[in-house]
Amino acid sequence: MGKLDFFVRRTLQLGLTLWAVATALFMLFRLMPGDPTSYIISPGMTPEVRQRLVESYGLNDPLWVQYVRYIENLLTLDLGRSFKTNERVVDVLVTYLPNTLVLMLTAFVVAYIIGISLGVLTGWYRGSRFEKTAVVTALVGRSIPSFWMGILVLWIFGAKLNLIPMSGMTSLGSGPQSFWGMVFSLDFLKHLLAPVVVLAFYYMGYPLLIMRNSMLETLSEDFIDLCRAKGLTERKIMFNHAARNALLPVLTAAAIAVGYAVGGSVLIETVFGWPGIGREMIRAVLRRDFPVAQGTFLVLAMSVIVMNFVADLLYGVLDPRVTYD
Amino acid sequence: MTESMSQEHERSIFEDIETDEDEQFSTWQRNLRLWKETISEQFRMLIEDPMVVLAMLTLAFFGLIAVIAPWIAQYPPTERVFTSGALIAKWVKPSFLGGEGGFILGTTAQGYDIFSQLVYGARPALMVGLVAAFMTVGLGTLVGLTAGYYGGYVDDVLMRLVDFVYGLPLLPTVIVLVTVLGPGLENIILAFVLLQWRTSARVIRALVLSLRERSFVKAAKVSGASNWRIISRHIAPNVLPMAFLYGAFAIAWAILTEAGVSFLGLGDPESVSWGVMLQSARVYSAMTEGAWWWFVPPGVCIALVVISGFLIGRGYEEIVNPELQVEG
Amino acid sequence: MTDANSPADDDTLVRVEGLEKHFPVGTGLVSSFMKSVRGEEPDAVHAIDGIDFDLHEGETFGIAGESGCGKTTTGMCLTKLYDPTGGSIYYDGEDIADKSGSDLSNFRQNAQMIFQDPFESLNPRMTVYDTVVEPLRIHDVPNQRSRVQRALEFAELEPAESYFDRYPHELSGGQRQRLAIARALVIDPDFIVADEPVSMLDVSLRAGVLSLLERMTDEFGLSVVYISHDLSLLRHMCDRLAIMYMGKIVEQGPTEEIITNPKHPYTRALIDAVPVPDPTAGRERVELEGEVGDAINVPTGCRFKNRCEKYIGGVCDKVSPPLEQKTDIEGEREVACHLYESAEGYDPYAEIGETRPDDHGTVAESSADAD
């Protein structure tokens, strides 16, 4: 009953899931082979120095003490410091997360706008050649490994044709810029183009196929017949009724997929030299930089969880039938 | 007479029933026949769509390649080939581009025969696909059935578990798990399964929840069927098509995941998969060297297998449930 | 009609006493917490709220009422698909709630149910044979094949063998419902709950299925609880009838008497609402406007009071009328309405400290032993 109730329950659930993810992470990283200390100490150090160093990271405490401290710190949003660079993990996140978000969200919005529109059309024109082409294209997009396509694009359009910049978010030596200043520069857009196209091509299939299926389902509903009977134009029926109703499952799917996209950006960031959070995470995992790995992973996980939450709320807003039980 | 019953009503249509000789008139034969009919019918429906036929042929083709790999590959996939002298034959162009040594697709930077690798690469790809799909869906179905049928606390606990797993981003988690477990095909599969069962579990649970309320389940209950009987005879067969469907999609996802993880260098170092090929092509900058014959074919193979999985899944989907949503 | 063996007093097969079934409403944490703090009961749908009736051997007992009044729930409780919240159901003198093991198995063999929707009540992945044989397999009854064949033949699915390997989707609606009946009959039950068994069927097919059900009772002494909102059908099928309204029985008695001379205002309205296939009849309409009340926050007093034409004030508002025999109604009829005077001496006015008003004939003393 009641929105408040729903909210409280979902928030509790959210907290619980986050805690579970955080705990699982903690365990996971302790289970990893390869001692993190082997990365921070160098063989030239005397045992005493080595010991001190290990202590300074709290790695010598019993596991549960480390765990309690970890959770405590999490609650105060203190994610620790990198073993490798001593940087605060929060700073790492602040530096890299926006870059990832810009790339992901742009690709995402592009993909969903195109995907949903095509989904509406394919649903409406079921059985046409256009539908077949669109669906197969969508499937192809989903099937091609995005990193592979990224490299091909870089090679053809970057190295051979010299049409797109090869790496990063800005041109070399373009100097210090504020984040938003950079985002709205032409130079940035040029750099954004290729990764966004590759990603969007990959993302697009999902909303397209869901939207199409959802459209087909909606189109078989009685109220579509009634709309025709009311003398509405086909366009109105297609957009105001069919698409509007069919959109609901797509939006939920989209919210969940946003979370996924942030996590799945790893490969594209690597290929396009995009200074994003995914790339940092991989680096941290491979280098046993636990705090950074945990922190970045936690943020990725959190974005997935929060997006799920948002999806639920969104559904409630968009579908009047939803009662918060 | 039905003496056993306590409240006796005088007449019964079964009063004069004669004892049957072949009571169990070969029940299993009958069941086998029915199964065969069902499967062949579904298959017939599937192959009505030319796209699905194409996809099946593609998969069959790669399956065949995987089986006969030792006969068509010229070299073992990880055996260095040498030119006449003791020199490693590396970066050799494909024979059709005039490369020496008759390597169909040339050789890698390490002196492995690309064509042989490609051919052998079908094995891990299909293995990852099939094993992962089977396990994912198996686990997902099991959880979905249990949660959906028993409901209550069981459902609550299992669904919170699903929520939790849903909170983990796929690729990053697989990467972390694979580093924990150690690189290797079986660990990639395991990591993938540990995460991906969630989708089928959720969908199947939803399906079971609705099936559970269907009156044929109630009818079975009224007849005195045990929970096990209801699950195995009434609910499971009805979720099976959905499980198959998710299996088909899982094949695609598993192969893509394997490729991605291998691309980051966490692939199985012992065997050559297409993902591993792509990774080494990338490591040795095959594209900048213009060696597209090293970089392009594995990608195309992956795409072909994956899209076949998707197409079959979708074809099946149209049969099972035309209104269903494609899984993400 | 199945009037051949009119029920004697001791041939009660199933006895329902004070049956209640409440479904908890999915309330949120916060509000249910608040409720428990305030010591209130958690919200629940009062699907059945205390009903009593007997099902005699060989009789067909009808339950009628508007949508949502609790008919199906009653049926489900009778077949132990739901566990009642309160009250008991005695089968063969024993409470079915206590049954387990072989007792339960015995009960399961003797209580069957036929559902409304033949499309839903058959497993789409089971053949006709498997569907029908299932109860036999469960209870390990011998001669399965002959029994199945017999049951199918009884249900007029002939020749039985030709149906064995068909799937439900290969059958027409009428055939499916026959199949459902065959499945229910194959185990040779004592009583069957038929929940709107023909409402999904085409008119031209209904009669066949109905006559099948009739034959069951007539020829094999089966008892049937027949649930429907279609009074025309019930009149045709049933020996006795119970009219339900919001989880309570408001009137109960022999079918003919109720249909021809309804006493409860609701029964009257219900009967008057049934259309008549005769354009010349010029049926009179009774205004029964409004909707069934809230099943969660059940109103006090008579549940029908808001829609009742004969509403008589305070007593209707405050006292919930019990289902009982009335002095001013003859026959074996029980009615739950304050318009009539209790044959058992119950005085609703006593509860609210009033006296029975004059215009109802009897001048009631404010004592319990009024007559």
Added chain:
Amino acid sequence: SGSDGDGNGGGSGGGNELPQYSYLNNPANYNPARHDAINLIGDQLNNLGLNTKVQVFEWGTLYTKITEEFNYSFATWSRGLGIDPGRRMPEQFHSSNTGKGGGNFTGYTNKDLDPTLMAQLQESDEQKRIDMLHEIQATINEDVPMHPIVQMPNIVAFNNQQVSGWTDHIAGYYHFEPMTNVEVNNSKKELRGSWAETLGTLSVLGYNNETKLIHQFEMLYDKLVRINSKLEPDPKLSLATDWERPDDTTVRYKLREGHKWHDGEDLTPEDVKFTLDYIKENKIPLYSTQWELYDSVSVDGQWVTVNFAEPVGPVHKVFSNQIPIIPQHKWESRSNPAKASVNEPVGSGPLQFDYWEKGSELALKKYESHWRPVKFNRRIWRIIPESSTVWSLLKKGDLNYLPYTRIGKQLNDNQGESNIGVKSAPGDGWWHFSQNTRKEGLDDKAVRQAAVHALPKEAINKQILYGFATEGWNLIGESFGKFSNPDVKKYQEKDGIAAGQKVLEDAGYSIEGGKVQAKGSSE
């Protein structure tokens, strides 16, 4: 799990084979050339008759397995000796350092060698020290717990239209001297390089000695003494203009006058004292080898005096040129310097901080008032993970030098391009071939020597490294000049297998069915 390498002692066919050996390899993407080389060596060891299984582990796992769990038989990666050839000798071979995480992971113990290993570090007489080092080289090359496969060169690839004037230096082209010599000729006079990984920090006290950061700090900060390309301390390069060693445990430095920090503050002897005290007080892990050496620091006028606890031999190479001098006014307020986060470092070197787009690029610009200024305006470091992209950009001229150049086909192919220049010089590092002397069989010198015989050094250098390296033969290679002992035991590489097998047979092993049998197992 640790049973991979050992076990299998029983062997097959009646004989008593040596156990199976595990050769830990890094993944191809971590270092493709080395990955290849290890595979190649693995083949050769098998040909020799040692049952060797090459196992790939992701770097972190591999490193732990070798240095902490000692769960390996053979290992190979790059080692650098640094500017002083003797500095790392005790760490690698002293018998007291065989513990978990200690540097002596081969488990080599030689009580006779131990004193020499330690003494050479305290010997201030150069010739005596050279003798000691020669002895060490001879012994190690005889016992071969560790052997250099190839000596790796320092390489820089650059766009020769834009960059010229590189000076060779054993420490690499990033070093102060080459960097201040290099000339840039493009419109902005910008030197543009790239690196595959993000930098992470700019705290000179809080980094982990990673090459990418050494490259930056080398130019951001000054050192008391710097070593020139002839491996001699050079006042022209150094913050100190003069120095003296009154005795074995004291060094005095005369600080350059009038030098200023990047922020305009004067650089004073107090800053030097502060730096040394500060590092010692805070036990900065990175400089632990250094701060353990000295006791106290004092200032008189322009002179700074450092007192050591024990005699230090090559004091400038192991001490004076190791510690970056940091500004007191910036650091004294920092409480935990090892974990300070520094985003805009202030030093006194020839390059000063310009801007840092984290994860993207770092720019350092010319510090005009340095006594030895760079000959360009700005140096940009760009983070580019894909090596193929890097080469494309270099050819296009967007990048103009590759501070870290991997040896591979691209380098080989591109050095022929008209606008690409490649310079290489012998470096201080090599790929080591280490044998875990704790393992059965490998505890025998003969087996180790046989294995070293079998190393396909020529194939590795010619075919995998495109001839850029030189075949290794001695721990301290020719690049160290007189420190290198030319008379150490040489291992045959032409037909090394036969040579190796001969060593084995001489030592009493037999080879049956291509497998080496344990001593005395065959009649």
Added chain:
Amino acid sequence: MALLEVEDLEVYYDSEDGPVKAVDGVSFEIEAGETIGIVGESGCGKSTLAKALIGILPKNGYINGGSIRFKGEDLTEMPEKRRRELRWDEISLIAQSAMNALDPVYTIREQIIEAIDAHYPKMGRTEAQERIDEAFDLVGLDRDRQTDYPHQFSGGMRQRAMIAMSLVLEPSLILADEPTTALDVIMQDQILKRINGIQRESATAMMVITHDVAVVAETCDRVVVMYAGEVAEEGPAEFIFGEPYHPYTLGLKSAFPDIRQSSQDLVSIGGHPPDLSNPPSGCRFAERCPLATEKCTTEDPPEVIHGELRSYCHHADKIDTQLRPVASQAKTWENEASMGVSDD
């Protein structure tokens, strides 16, 4: 001129087994203000007919022949634009299950306004609102609940909202496709009352489609009995329910229980309606008809007029004597039953 004249209408659906002849040569007329009932078994083409009239056939459905003249204009030959104008404004629809026929994401009011806007974009807000209020009053719904979403209404209320919507443009013909099937008796009664009320108050013609004989009997002036895509019999309600001349009508009538009768032999007509993609030649009811003879399976039945009643049966002359007396006995209609009539 009648309001609507349907002549030889053929509506087919494309299917894998060839065209499904869902409506196959149906003719009837509706006068202004008249209420006509269409009855028949499930699948006999009732809904298809309604969809064809209003022009919302699904993609695989098409009008194969015949004409639909509405106020003299042939709907089948009209450009789509003009047809769209006629919809709802002239011919509106009350769909079977208002549960699904209302778009769940818009309020009732929005959906009604949308219909108004589609036809009278210039109508002022206040006038539109007045009309909606009127319509709500007419069907007995609370005006305040216009801004509710469909799911907030009960089944009966939704159906009434549906009726209000169909009335709002004051069409001259309302098609009601099974308006009460999904409802229970009390709700049904309420809806029927509304429908009768509309008939009384406005001159709107109505076509009520149902399989419930009683509903038709209570609401309609004239009845068309359909069987397997064809008209079996047509005429004033009192004749159809009194003295029909088609065996199918007789069967249907007897199959329906009447609450006024205490005991009645219910009848089920054996067999099934034919497969419409491959209908039998001759009389389509022949297979199930007790009077059927050789001729019935070969020749199309002739039109037989009995007063105002139009029947299509070869043996209409034998109804009175042979069938009517036994029509209410179940065994008459058992599958293999034949009454032994001969051709001529």
